[in-house]
Amino acid sequence: MTEIDYAWRGDFGNADVNALHAEGFGHPPADIDWRAQVRGHSLGWVCARRRDDGTLVGFVNVAWDGGVHAFVLDTVVAGDARRAGIGAELVATAVRGAREAGCEWLHVDFDPHLREFYFGSCGFTPTDAGLIAL
Template sequence: MTITYEWRGDFDDEAVNALHAESFDHPPLLIDWRAQTRRHSLGWVCARQDRRLVGFVNVAWDGGVHAFILDTMVTGDLRRAGVGTELVATAARGARAAGCEWLHVDFDDHLQAFYFEACGFKRTDAGLLAL
């Protein structure tokens, strides 16, 4: 089956909440993704197989030249099939078209190969302050 990718595609909160719960291994939450993305995001990418949401990534930004990958999610049965890589590539194209010069991401150690090798991110020094 064909998977389609859409920058700033329409989605419903229930589908993204279910995908987030599956991707990050927690019970479903009641996040208002539509309000959150429209208020704080440059864009987002929806991946669909037929009508089913099978992937999602949020792209936050600073209102200028920096965009940030957040919450990359792929349904379990399609992981390691290139869906996440295409989600990030579509997000990068959307951010570039919007005038961004940098796309940032942070991630857990077990995702290094995905972001560095599959998606082409470069290792940088960065800082993090736990609040």
């Protein structure tokens, strides 16, 4: 397995994140300005890149409320790089970044099939929460 470098608030191109997001979430590629989005609304983000060629193989966004709550969003790992611990390390790097920024809580919502990943691999604990589908 190729070695991976993780960077809190790492540099990335919109095309790379759009392609990774489309692959990971199963939708057609979009033209989202991720750079503007995260710089305007996020505490930080984490990029995972293959050390040998710099290819972006993972990304997670950490939105926040401007205070003590941060939120994990859009955790994604390239299909050919999954099941190697990259997702867990993306989240661990996000946890460190949020903690160092003074956040007291890191929240995550996820689909049921990701329960073991977030609770088992990443250390989140179940809580009561509410949701309104808009």
